[in-house]
Amino acid sequence: MTSIKAETWRENALCRQTDPELFMPDVGGSTRDARRTCMACEVRPQCLDYAVQAGEQWGVWGGLGQQELRRLIRARRAETEAA
Numbered sequence: 001m002t003s004i005k006a007e008t009w010r011e012n013a014l015c016r017q018t019d020p021e022l023f024m025p026d027v028g029g030s031t032r033d034a035r036r037t038c039m040a041c042e043v044r045p046q047c048l049d050y051a052v053q054a055g056e057q058w059g060v061w062g063g064l065g066q067q068e069l070r071r072l073i074r075a076r077r078a079e080t081e082a083a
């Protein structure tokens with residue numbers, strides 16, 4: 001279930017104005033243009049928080065590629081388990 005808060009940040013997502021394919025490249029495809037868009041996006045922090053909480057592991061979220069995102073998700077889970 002998506003929260004109202006999540007919908008609010010999505011309305012201001014800069015990627016809504018671009019080609020969505022940039023954010024879900026084929027294996028080995030470039031993420032450069034997507035990342036560049038993310039760096040100019042005003043809701044980048046909210047997007048990244050959402051991706052981590054939702055466990056999104058595909059595509060570009062909050063300026064991070066798949067490997068970086070997976071590392072961040074693992075680190076946050078480890079922090080939570082250690083707390």
Ligand code: SF4
Pocket residue numbers: 012013014015016023037038039041042043044045047048060061062063
């Ligand atoms: S940070 Fe990137 S993926 Fe997230 S909403 Fe903004 S442009 Fe889209």
